[in-house]
Structures are given as C-alpha cells and as structure tokens.
Amino acid sequence: MPTGVHLRDVRKQLFEAAERVLLREGPNALTSRAVTAEADVAKGVLHRHFTDFDEFLAELVKERIARLKDQSALLQASAGTRTVAENVIDALAELFDPVSLGLMSLTFFRDELRKRLRHQGNGLPLLVEAREMLSAYLTAERAQGRIAADAEVESLALSLIGGGHLLFAGRKKHTLPDPTELQKLVNTVIADALQRRLL
Structure with missing residues (x-):
C-alpha cells in the first residue's frame, strides 16, 4: 500500500x-x-x-450505527407524510439489509464484540438503535395525532423491530420476505394505535 x-x-x-x-x-x-x-x-x-479483529468489527458496527442515526433523522422528518404504515415498512426494509443482518448475527455470537459495544446501550447493537429510531418516529406521529395519544410507542417499536428481524433473518441468501408479509406485520402491530386515534 x-x-x-x-x-x-x-x-x-x-x-x-x-x-x-x-x-x-x-x-x-x-x-x-x-x-x-x-x-x-x-x-x-x-x-x-486496529488492535485486533474484534476492534475492527466494533468500528464496523459503529459505522452502521452512524448510518442508522442518519436514517432515523430522515424517518422523523417523514412524520406526517404518506401513511404511518408506509413509512415504517420502508424503514424496516432499509434497516434489515443483508449487511446489517450479518452484523447483527456477529454481535449475537461474538461475546468480545458485544463487550466492546456494550457502552452503546443494553441489548444487541443495531437492534437497540433501530428500536430507538422507530420510537422517535412514532412519537413524532403521535404528536401530530396520526396515532392514538396514549399509544405506547416503545412497545410498538419493540414489536416492529422484533417481528421485522424474524421476517428478514434466517432466510436463504439473497432472498427477501414477500412484501405482503412485511405489510401484514406492520399493519397488525400498529392497527390499534391507528384506529384509536379516531375515537
């Protein structure tokens, strides 16, 4: 070089x-x-x-987390546009790209990598930040009256991230879930919060 x-x-x-x-x-x-x-x-x-390969991987994950913060800002800015479901579906599809899924898998199985990233928060890196991203977005939508005023955004975000991860992870390489599966998941999770805003 x-x-x-x-x-x-x-x-x-x-x-x-x-x-x-x-x-x-x-x-x-x-x-x-x-x-x-x-x-x-x-x-x-x-x-x-890098001192060792785990430090390299930790920095690689931090780079992805930085990208996720940019995505979070764009998602929050989209509050009030299109439908809540459309915004969430697009966010999950972007979040669970193959590289991010691979890094999530690495952090799950590599104890040393998780230790190095522990200061980022409790839980698995990337998934924690993803939940925070959706919570912030749903909070913005709640403030605009597009979901119920008493909607528990943390629980909604957790359900969306957990369900989304299950849909995308563990699939054959280079395959994605059927779009209708993701739509069904998102619509099911947020249905109550959307319906009760009208009551």
Whole structure:
C-alpha cells in the first residue's frame, strides 16, 4: 500500500471489503484474512490500524450505527407524510439489509464484540438503535395525532423491530420476505394505535 494514504481511506477500504464478504459469503466467512484479501492489501494492514479483529468489527458496527442515526433523522422528518404504515415498512426494509443482518448475527455470537459495544446501550447493537429510531418516529406521529395519544410507542417499536428481524433473518441468501408479509406485520402491530386515534 502506498505510504501517505490517510487512515480514513484505509478504514473505508477495509469496511467496504468486509461488507462485500458479508454479502457474498455471510458472517461466518468474515475473518481478518478474508477482509484483507478482499481489500487487496497486506495482511498486516488491518492490525496496523486496529488492535485486533474484534476492534475492527466494533468500528464496523459503529459505522452502521452512524448510518442508522442518519436514517432515523430522515424517518422523523417523514412524520406526517404518506401513511404511518408506509413509512415504517420502508424503514424496516432499509434497516434489515443483508449487511446489517450479518452484523447483527456477529454481535449475537461474538461475546468480545458485544463487550466492546456494550457502552452503546443494553441489548444487541443495531437492534437497540433501530428500536430507538422507530420510537422517535412514532412519537413524532403521535404528536401530530396520526396515532392514538396514549399509544405506547416503545412497545410498538419493540414489536416492529422484533417481528421485522424474524421476517428478514434466517432466510436463504439473497432472498427477501414477500412484501405482503412485511405489510401484514406492520399493519397488525400498529392497527390499534391507528384506529384509536379516531375515537
């Protein structure tokens, strides 16, 4: 690798390589050797910038969490537009992309990775932030009177994230749930909160 390459560029190159490995081969194939081979850099490059592979993975997850915060801001801005169900369906479909699902799986099975991310909050990283994203969005919709004033947004968000994760995770590689499954889940979870706003 040429000297003088900025650290951010190396990190980006390695993160993008890790995402390609996750997409192509799944979380079990994600090793430091696989990442450096995919990035076409020497094996020692990763360890020059990260103390070990778990630190690399933790930083990769934090990058995804940062993206999720951007998604959360856009979702909150969408409150009052389209329907609540449409906004939630799109948010879940974007949230549970194959890379994020792979990272969720890694955090579940790698104790050391979870320890390093523990300061992010209780629960599994990414899923915790996803729940917060939906809670904030539903709170905004509640403030606009589009869901019931007494809707328990934390519970709704938890149900949507848990159900969405079950729909998307564990499927054959490169397959997505039928859109009607996701619509049915979202409509079922939020039906009461939508109906009671009219009472």
